[in-house]
Amino acid sequence: MYLTYFYDSALAQASYMVACQATGEAAVIDPSRNIEEYVKVAREQGFQIRAAVETHIHADFVSGVTELARRTGATIYYSLEGADNGGYDWDDSLSVHGLRDQDIIHLGNVQLKAIHTPGHTPEHMSYELTDGAAGDKPMGVFTGDFIFVGDVGRPDLLEKSVGVKGSAEQGARQLFASLQKFKQYSDYIQIWPGHGSGSACGKSLGSVPASTVGYEKLFNPAFQPTNEADFIDFILDGQPEPPAYFTKMKEVNRTGMTPLSKVSTAVEWYLTGNEVAKLAKEITNLVIDTRSIEVYSRGSIPGTINLPYPDLFAEWLGRLANYEKGIFIIAEPHQYADLRKILINMGMDNLQGFFPLSVVKTATKLQSYDHQSPKNVDKKRKSAQVQVLDVRYQEEWEESHIPNAKHIPLPQLPERLDELTYDKPIAVHCRSGKRSAIASSILLNHGFEVINVEGGFINWENENLEITNK
Structure with missing residues (x-):
């Protein structure tokens, strides 16, 4: 055998x-x-x-x-x-x-x-x-x-x-x-x-x-x-x-997916960063930047969403899935085959193409956000200089959270942006800082000023800062 x-x-x-x-x-x-x-x-x-x-x-x-x-x-x-x-x-x-x-x-x-x-x-x-x-x-x-x-x-x-x-x-x-x-x-x-x-x-x-x-x-x-x-x-x-x-x-899976022989193979596109930004702003497209959280936060093409590969890519592509939009991916060329395999295994046959990482440098306008310590964010919270956004799951929120924070689980964020205001920066956090990085990219794309809380709720608790379960 x-x-x-x-x-x-x-x-x-x-x-x-x-x-x-x-x-x-x-x-x-x-x-x-x-x-x-x-x-x-x-x-x-x-x-x-x-x-x-x-x-x-x-x-x-x-x-x-x-x-x-x-x-x-x-x-x-x-x-x-x-x-x-x-x-x-x-x-x-x-x-x-x-x-x-x-x-x-x-x-x-x-x-x-x-x-x-x-x-x-x-x-x-x-x-x-x-x-x-x-x-x-x-x-x-x-x-x-x-x-x-x-x-x-x-x-x-x-x-x-x-x-x-x-x-x-x-x-x-x-x-x-x-x-x-x-x-x-x-x-x-x-x-x-x-x-x-x-x-x-x-x-x-x-x-x-x-x-x-x-x-x-x-x-x-x-x-x-x-x-x-x-x-x-x-x-x-x-x-x-x-x-x-x-x-x-x-x-x-009840009937079987489209045969792979009928699915077109996505190839590398040769556009400028400004052209990629135009693609990303179209509601029919989703442009994903697979760079690390730290690199993305220092400068990214407007309209792109940060799903670091391999760390968060597959899980959060699935949680934010949209089978109607055309998908474009910014990544290292040697990663294209593995990324395509992931999308194929998730049934996302609407992968349109790839862009190399170098495309980011060709954009004339980049967006960025800050990472700040829990203590610094807490000072701003107490003086009403920021609005705190918690993007963890409901069970995590109910166990304990930052007083007066706004709670919107990350998968729901794109549909609930109207619950946030533009008058103050948004200090966003999750448990460890990974989900909040994805949230930061979504918020940036909609014109919010963003602060990602370093180390998330774990660091907040480690610093013995105020929490509640009410």
Whole structure:
């Protein structure tokens, strides 16, 4: 048997290839849209990809099952369990095969048994792997978004991202039941999850790529509650706000995204900084500057938004997602391919082009903002010289915040700018200073005078400055 692991660090997404070396038949579990790496490995190993296997309808990346099926002739295997079978609606040109609980995919001596594990989504399937050439017992389970290392899949996405009322609590009940069944596996059984640390599909995912049932029983917090009510309280508490693009992913992954062969390849544009500024001011465009926070703040082309790469790029592109606007990116030329890959995996096919970093120097007018210490900002706050803006999430705000600050979570900022005034500089902060840097670029583009609070709320607290929870 052959088993290998693929990982997209930008989206914290894992996929797997398993194959029977005797027959050369291979399957890819939860492939991403950029399928070249799977095709390359299969070619090198002499495999034919026969199966493209889905654990569920993904919310955080574009599934590659349709791309893989079109390119290799593989059959798509998907869940028939759950309400409305998850809502899949496959193109008639694709080879598809629906699975029920306990159904088996055969790949020579290797078998993948479908195990219905609802909770994260109603249709969710895990896949139990057995190498028939070695024995008749399973060696592990591909758990998708059901179980992660140190966490489990959140059950609230259908309600928060798609608007299915009441599905969060129902999903939590299903997830608890699925976990009780899963605990019956022997401790040696390996766990191969669909995501790692950094994914918004859970609240505390570990960065280790694999685990075992026994280890998770001992140390995974979600395995510890022994009654349903305690588990529901635990799993629904503190779940992060889902990125905006999750809604779009749920939509496109029901049917399959546009074939990559029909998506135009973005190229480098040769414009001046002034011409880029004109592009950025058009409401139909989004121009992203990927330079560091510090460099961007010292001088940027008006109208651009600062999403530093790689630090904040993928996460906040997803949280500020707009699938209607044409996207342009200012970056290092050697980064173009990786940036395009990220956008493709998020379904943002409206990438129009790239500009090299040198374009910034050709603009005749640049915008900038200051970074100031919490103590300095506090003095100005007390003398009413600034208005304080907190762009953290609601849960962070409710725990504690700066007195009389204005609260607008960063994802909501573009739509709520009319709640701010132009008569005073805006001192903007988040937890550590990263989100507030993105907010600073948005505020600059709308004519506000901006101060980014150095080190954010963490430094504010470390300086023992005034806070409240009222």
